[in-house]
Structure formats: structure tokens, C-alpha cells
Amino acid sequence: MSNKYAKFIKALRNERGFSQSFMAGKLGISRPSYIGVENGTREITLEEAEKLKDLFGISIEEFANATLPQYEKYKQMILAYLKSYMTSSDGKIPKTKLAKLLYLADFSWFYKNLNSMSGMQYLRRAYGPVPDPYFRALDELEEEGKIKIDPKGDALLVSLSGSSPNQKLDKLSEKELELIKKIGAKWKEKNTRDIVDFTHEQLPYKLCSPDEVIPYELIIQQDPDYVY
Incomplete structure (x- = not known):
């Protein structure tokens, strides 16, 4: 995963006040695997991307473009x-x-x-x-x-x-x-x-x-x- 997406996901998590353990649970993966997502060393699946989109309350376009609105x-x-x-x-x-x-x-x-x-x-x-x-x-x-x-x-x-x-x-x-x-x-x-x-x-x-x-x-x- 590119650093752009990794930073985007981490920024949204911090903005919403979610823990890494919470995020891992919502995605159905282990915490170390989720940390890999934020570090850019683990790719996310389409199903996980959909879950993240819904969890953060953003559009698919915002997620695809990795644009972080204020x-x-x-x-x-x-x-x-x-x-x-x-x-x-x-x-x-x-x-x-x-x-x-x-x-x-x-x-x-x-x-x-x-x-x-x-x-x-x-x-x-x-x-x-x-x-x-x-x-x-x-x-x-x-x-x-x-x-x-x-x-x-x-x-x-x-x-x-x-x-x-x-x-x-x-x-x-x-x-x-x-x-x-x-x-x-x-x-x-x-x-x-x-x-x-x-x-x-x-x-x-x-x-x-x-x-x-x-x-x-x-x-x-x-x-x-x-x-x-």
C-alpha cells in the first residue's frame, strides 16, 4: 500500500479517536496486521476498503483519492x-x-x-x-x-x-x-x-x-x- 493511503487511514483513525485494536476488530484482522496497513506494508482488500469507508463515514471517491477533508x-x-x-x-x-x-x-x-x-x-x-x-x-x-x-x-x-x-x-x-x-x-x-x-x-x-x-x-x- 502506498504511503499516501497509509497516512490517510491513520489520519482518519486519529481524527475519529479510534484505537488500532478497535480498527483491527472492525476489519476482522489482527492488530499487527492493522499496524501493517498504517505502516504501508500490508495491502487492504476491497472488502476491507468498503468497511473502512463506512466506518469513517466518507464517500468511495474520497477514499479512492485519499483526500482528507477538514x-x-x-x-x-x-x-x-x-x-x-x-x-x-x-x-x-x-x-x-x-x-x-x-x-x-x-x-x-x-x-x-x-x-x-x-x-x-x-x-x-x-x-x-x-x-x-x-x-x-x-x-x-x-x-x-x-x-x-x-x-x-x-x-x-x-x-x-x-x-x-x-x-x-x-x-x-x-x-x-x-x-x-x-x-x-x-x-x-x-x-x-x-x-x-x-x-x-x-x-x-x-x-x-x-x-x-x-x-x-x-x-x-x-x-x-x-x-x-
């Missing part, structure tokens, strides 16, 4: 958007709209800096671009007591919990926070349908097939006035 930073991006909406009437953002705001932040940052804000891989879904970990991130933030998710008709509305407004967003730079605020302000008075239609008309979405990973590089071809 998951905790992505969660802070969610909190940053919710914080920027606290000045609105109820401080709530529809779940689908929030997913699109995060997409715009990542791809707009790539447009300006040639690297994304979180490193997440967005999939071309029928309801718009979204990374698979989005839903897990919301669940975790709710379990941690940082956000609330309330139903309203057919929609789910996401907002900060009472204890979260002053939480540090230390994984985001000032410029990243500034961009999030700009995007949030632009779309604050728009409804979910508006932002869904906007992202569907952007080149990255239009040039990809259903369920395909959307390459960040496609945003470079976008008209500057329609990046976000």
Missing part, C-alpha cells in the same frame, strides 16, 4: 453561517439552503485561492451539491448541543442553541469568516428554491452527471458575477 472545520462553517443569521427574525436556516451556502463558501474560496475551505467532496445530487458528511455533521452538532433542528411543514430548520453564539471558530481564518458573512448576507432574504436554482445553473453542477463528485476546478470557468 471535517471539524466544516462543522465550524455550519456554525459560522448560523451565527451570521442570528440577526434575522428567527435565526433559522432551512437544512437544504444551509447545504447550498456551505457549497458556495467552499467553491467560492477555491475560485479565489485555488483550494477549498473545507476540502469536502461535493456530490451532484438531485436537490443540489452536497457532501455525504453534511448530514452526519448536523447530527453530531445537534448531539453536542450546539444546534437545534426543528421541523416546519416539509422543511427542517437549523439554528444555534442558546449556548453556541459565543463559541470559538478557531479553525476558520478572518478572511474565510468574512466570505461566509458575505455569502450569508447575499442569500439571507432569498428562499431555498432561489439558491437551489442558482447552484443548479452553475457550471460545476451542470457539467457533472448525477451522483458524480463535482471537481472544484470547474468553478474557475464560472462567470465571476455568478460564483456566489
Whole structure:
């Protein structure tokens, strides 16, 4: 196994707080065999790769590319958007709209800096671009007591919990926070349908097939006035 994959697996294990013994048990192999995986001296089977993908909660594309997204930073991006909406009437953002705001932040940052804000891989879904970990991130933030998710008709509305407004967003730079605020302000008075239609008309979405990973590089071809 290449060092790239070995380091990738080790980094994900450490990020999730899993022990080597735990990982070995989940894969059905001995701990020394698993250590060989992280050292790059033992290849993994396709079945083991599937187990690792499911265990880490990442897409097959992320695993195949050995790209390590900044998951905790992505969660802070969610909190940053919710914080920027606290000045609105109820401080709530529809779940689908929030997913699109995060997409715009990542791809707009790539447009300006040639690297994304979180490193997440967005999939071309029928309801718009979204990374698979989005839903897990919301669940975790709710379990941690940082956000609330309330139903309203057919929609789910996401907002900060009472204890979260002053939480540090230390994984985001000032410029990243500034961009999030700009995007949030632009779309604050728009409804979910508006932002869904906007992202569907952007080149990255239009040039990809259903369920395909959307390459960040496609945003470079976008008209500057329609990046976000």
C-alpha cells in the first residue's frame, strides 16, 4: 500500500479517536496486521476498503483519492453561517439552503485561492451539491448541543442553541469568516428554491452527471458575477 493511503487511514483513525485494536476488530484482522496497513506494508482488500469507508463515514471517491477533508472545520462553517443569521427574525436556516451556502463558501474560496475551505467532496445530487458528511455533521452538532433542528411543514430548520453564539471558530481564518458573512448576507432574504436554482445553473453542477463528485476546478470557468 502506498504511503499516501497509509497516512490517510491513520489520519482518519486519529481524527475519529479510534484505537488500532478497535480498527483491527472492525476489519476482522489482527492488530499487527492493522499496524501493517498504517505502516504501508500490508495491502487492504476491497472488502476491507468498503468497511473502512463506512466506518469513517466518507464517500468511495474520497477514499479512492485519499483526500482528507477538514471535517471539524466544516462543522465550524455550519456554525459560522448560523451565527451570521442570528440577526434575522428567527435565526433559522432551512437544512437544504444551509447545504447550498456551505457549497458556495467552499467553491467560492477555491475560485479565489485555488483550494477549498473545507476540502469536502461535493456530490451532484438531485436537490443540489452536497457532501455525504453534511448530514452526519448536523447530527453530531445537534448531539453536542450546539444546534437545534426543528421541523416546519416539509422543511427542517437549523439554528444555534442558546449556548453556541459565543463559541470559538478557531479553525476558520478572518478572511474565510468574512466570505461566509458575505455569502450569508447575499442569500439571507432569498428562499431555498432561489439558491437551489442558482447552484443548479452553475457550471460545476451542470457539467457533472448525477451522483458524480463535482471537481472544484470547474468553478474557475464560472462567470465571476455568478460564483456566489
